[in-house]
Amino acid sequence: MAMVLNEEAGMLKDAAKGFLTGSAPVSQLRKLRDEKNEDGFDRKTWSAMAEMGWTSVLVPEDFGGVEMGYVAAGVIAEEMGRTLTASPYLSTAIMGATAFSRFGTDAQKSEWLPRIAAGDAITAIAVDESGKHAPSKVATTAERSGNGFKLNGRKTFVAEGHVADMLIVSARTAGSETEAEGITLFLVPRDAAGVSVERSDMVDSRNSARVTLDNVEVTADAVLGEVDGGLKTLEGVLDAGRAGLSAEMSGSAQQCLETTASYLKERKQFGAIIGTFQALQHRAAHLYSEVELGKSVVLKALQTLDAAPDHAAILVCAAKAKMGQVAQLATQEALQMHGGIGMTDEYDVGFFMKRVRVAEALYGDANFQADKFARMRNY
Amino acid sequence: MADLEAFRQETREWLEANCPEEMRKPMQSEADAVWGGKKFKFSEPQKLWLDRMAEKGWTVPEWPTEYGGGGLSKAEAKILREEMQRIKARVPLQSFGIWMLGPALLKYGTHEQKLEHLPPIARGEIRWAQGYSEPNAGSDLAALMTKCEDKGDHYIVNGQKIWTSYADKADWIFVLVRTDFQASKHNGISFILVDMDQPGVTTKPIKLISGASPFCETFFDDARAEKHNLVGELNRGWDVAKYLLTHEREMIGGMGSGGMRPMGDIAVQQVGLNETGQLADPFLRADVARAEIDGMAFMFTMERVADEAKAGQGTGANSSVLKYYGTEFNKRRLELLMDSSGSDGLEWGGEDDVARGWLRSKGNSIEGGTSEVQLNIIAKRILQLPSA
Numbered sequence A: 001m002a003m004v005l006n007e008e009a010g011m012l013k014d015a016a017k018g019f020l021t022g023s024a025p026v027s028q029l030r031k032l033r034d035e036k037n038e039d040g041f042d043r044k045t046w047s048a049m050a051e052m053g054w055t056s057v058l059v060p061e062d063f064g065g066v067e068m069g070y071v072a073a074g075v076i077a078e079e080m081g082r083t084l085t086a087s088p089y090l091s092t093a094i095m096g097a098t099a100f101s102r103f104g105t106d107a108q109k110s111e112w113l114p115r116i117a118a119g120d121a122i123t124a125i126a127v128d129e130s131g132k133h134a135p136s137k138v139a140t141t142a143e144r145s146g147n148g149f150k151l152n153g154r155k156t157f158v159a160e161g162h163v164a165d166m167l168i169v170s171a172r173t174a175g176s177e178t179e180a181e182g183i184t185l186f187l188v189p190r191d192a193a194g195v196s197v198e199r200s201d202m203v204d205s206r207n208s209a210r211v212t213l214d215n216v217e218v219t220a221d222a223v224l225g226e227v228d229g230g231l232k233t234l235e236g237v238l239d240a241g242r243a244g245l246s247a248e249m250s251g252s253a254q255q256c257l258e259t260t261a262s263y264l265k266e267r268k269q270f271g272a273i274i275g276t277f278q279a280l281q282h283r284a285a286h287l288y289s290e291v292e293l294g295k296s297v298v299l300k301a302l303q304t305l306d307a308a309p310d311h312a313a314i315l316v317c318a319a320k321a322k323m324g325q326v327a328q329l330a331t332q333e334a335l336q337m338h339g340g341i342g343m344t345d346e347y348d349v350g351f352f353m354k355r356v357r358v359a360e361a362l363y364g365d366a367n368f369q370a371d372k373f374a375r376m377r378n379y
Numbered sequence B: 001m002a003d004l005e006a007f008r009q010e011t012r013e014w015l016e017a018n019c020p021e022e023m024r025k026p027m028q029s030e031a032d033a034v035w036g037g038k039k040f041k042f043s044e045p046q047k048l049w050l051d052r053m054a055e056k057g058w059t060v061p062e063w064p065t066e067y068g069g070g071g072l073s074k075a076e077a078k079i080l081r082e083e084m085q086r087i088k089a090r091v092p093l094q095s096f097g098i099w100m101l102g103p104a105l106l107k108y109g110t111h112e113q114k115l116e117h118l119p120p121i122a123r124g125e126i127r128w129a130q131g132y133s134e135p136n137a138g139s140d141l142a143a144l145m146t147k148c149e150d151k152g153d154h155y156i157v158n159g160q161k162i163w164t165s166y167a168d169k170a171d172w173i174f175v176l177v178r179t180d181f182q183a184s185k186h187n188g189i190s191f192i193l194v195d196m197d198q199p200g201v202t203t204k205p206i207k208l209i210s211g212a213s214p215f216c217e218t219f220f221d222d223a224r225a226e227k228h229n230l231v232g233e234l235n236r237g238w239d240v241a242k243y244l245l246t247h248e249r250e251m252i253g254g255m256g257s258g259g260m261r262p263m264g265d266i267a268v269q270q271v272g273l274n275e276t277g278q279l280a281d282p283f284l285r286a287d288v289a290r291a292e293i294d295g296m297a298f299m300f301t302m303e304r305v306a307d308e309a310k311a312g313q314g315t316g317a318n319s320s321v322l323k324y325y326g327t328e329f330n331k332r333r334l335e336l337l338m339d340s341s342g343s344d345g346l347e348w349g350g351e352d353d354v355a356r357g358w359l360r361s362k363g364n365s366i367e368g369g370t371s372e373v374q375l376n377i378i379a380k381r382i383l384q385l386p387s388a
Helices: A007-023 A026-034 A043-051 A070-083 A089-103 A106-118 A230-266 A278-307 A313-343 A349-361 A366-376 B002-018 B044-056 B074-086 B096-108 B111-122 B237-254 B263-271 B282-310 B318-346 B354-361 B371-382
Strands: A123-126 A141-145 A148-159 A166-172 A183-189 A195-199 A208-218 B128-131 B147-150 B154-165 B172-178 B189-195 B201-206 B215-226
Touching: A007 A043, A007 A070, A026 A349, A070 A089, A070 A230, A070 A278, A089 A106, A089 A123, A089 A166, A089 A230, A123 A148, A123 A230, A141 A166, A148 A166, A148 A183, A166 A208, A166 A230, A183 A208, A183 A230, A230 A278, A230 A313, A230 A349, A278 A313, A278 B282, A278 B318, A278 B371, A313 A349, A313 A366, A313 B282, A366 B282, B002 B044, B002 B074, B096 B111, B096 B128, B096 B172, B096 B237, B128 B154, B128 B215, B147 B172, B154 B172, B154 B189, B154 B201, B172 B215, B172 B237, B189 B215, B189 B237, B237 B318, B263 B282, B263 B318, B282 B318, B318 B354, B318 B371
Parallel strands: A123 A166, B128 B172
Antiparallel strands: A141 A148, A148 A208, A166 A183, A195 A208, B147 B154, B154 B215, B172 B189, B201 B215
16 A cells, blocks of 8 residues: 555545644643633534544444544544644544444444444543553453443543543453453443542643442443453554554644744844754754654554554554654654743643653553564564 | 556566576675676676566666666566565666666666666666765765866866775766866766776775775776766756765665564574563663664655655655665664674674674765765755755
8 A cells, every 4th residue: 555645535634634723723722721621622623523524434334434444533633633632532533433343242333333423422441550551450350240240440541531421441350460361341331330530630631530430330231342352352442542642643743843943944043043053953854854754654554454453553553652752852852942932831832742741651652662562573 | 457467477477487596595695796797707597687687678677678678667667576576586686877877867868878878787787886975075075176178079087086886896987077167066067977997097995994895986097088978968967966866865775674684583583582581681672672663664664755756745855864764773773783792793704794784884874975964955955944
């Protein structure tokens, strides 16, 4: 497959850019933060996204979607990374849709995919239990109880947790705390008895929550994928999210690079435009090269998720490891080259730095990905 | 598409029938590469393979057939490459003529120049050297001073070139010369082809820290060049030089990516795994993993840049990104191989030593325009940052 966007994806990119820069720019996130918005995202913007078909980009046509695939989903995420638009797009349109369309039963698909496509339901993935991402480290338990299960445990760093209708929760049905086998995924309504969700105040002003499960009863129908074999399903869902985050970070990195290059062409010091200084030219040119490499591996990962999802894992790993580091370099370089003004809250650079830090950590930072990459390469 | 499938089938059958067994074995070292030229010592299978491929025009598959090429479309050439890889066929011929002079002549040469020079390149009969850098014109290439005087029916060239790759093994040389000393430095340069088989041209190999001598000094003392061998317009040689440099950069940047044994595999062989199945040196493991990820990202970038160029979306300056990143990456790769190899890598043995490759790689970010020059180009041509 040629590593260029086809016409359809190119048009989607232009449309997404137009909508987001016009209706949901960085100033929207700033406003949500400043007015301590309870939802943490703008519901009108979210409805508009659903109307444009963004929430159905990974939903099959049989369930009311447009199923354009991961490259298209990544194109939207990338543009959102340029404007830092806050929304449940990643947790729902990418991860929720992937969870149900790839791993759901017919009944689960029929119930959830049309609602996701319509923008009527929000899903959240509850996986981590401590500060560092570790999907196989699961202390949350699911004991058999009657025809179903009873869940107990605590989850953290649950993106969109407090606004979700449905939580997808990993819990242990067998094995010891760090074993890969014995994990099962459950669909747990946020308003189920025994579920308490506490929103976390995050550095990027985006949604994250702690979830406590206290004797939460679910039926056997609530199992997503196989009992005890949930890690494979979870990894499939997480990989979609990781690829989406990589695309988002790609957008943020490109935006930081472009904003910085513009600033270098305007700002004067020592009687000269600072962009004439070779020290700064080389920093910017090095960053450009890194961003180009990051873009390539992200596109390859997204294309592989579309063409051969079973072979995408190592590429997603490489994409998130690379783009995570590149995007952090981009925000750091952007701040340094902006000088003092970059340190001010009034300027947007800080928003990018904060969001990229969170996106980089979510579902495994660069170190996590590099370690996993090495294990997949047998060393 | 049906045509392409038919082409694939024919190509597959032809390669099966015509590629000698010896030419399907991996090259043991750089010494197995076929460069061609009058001085080259071919093995019998090498010569047979080259002649058969040249007969089809497949040493330069995309060049026009009238100039010794195969006249293949990009899609057909891709199929040929894939089918060659399928049977692990070696490249029949590699040369600066194919990589550098050929593309420049196809763009800037006259029909007569193409007819005279391209077919011997395609057949591996003439080996070309590149006469660009001078002792006082390295990164600042346009400061070159090799003098070329008009003597009526011919030119006379005087001066010295340096870092001329394999000049001692070459038959002809393409040279950047100064034809106007009054004009501004970029506007007095011409691009000329010189036969090295004359007393006025001498070469002297330069021994490098790696112990090898891939580069020479080349001296021109009243060397003669024919009028019809001036490529492009008089005093407009810089245009040709720049065009050709983009090809050189892509070539150097691409080194160290394709067909190499993965770093992780070498590290495992040298260092071993611990009881949990991880590379026994945890810091090396982290470095190797990051480098392999960057290597993948670089490989995909080469692929993307090529696909964008095909789709008419690329920017020519991206060759500077490939050159910059590819050469810096190759240095990093060789450092990690040295880290993996320990004292084994420090032995001064045969030509395939890790140590020799490691030392040789240090030149990658200098030759063909230093990393710093590439960063200047990216800053100016892509980011459009202003000049001082």
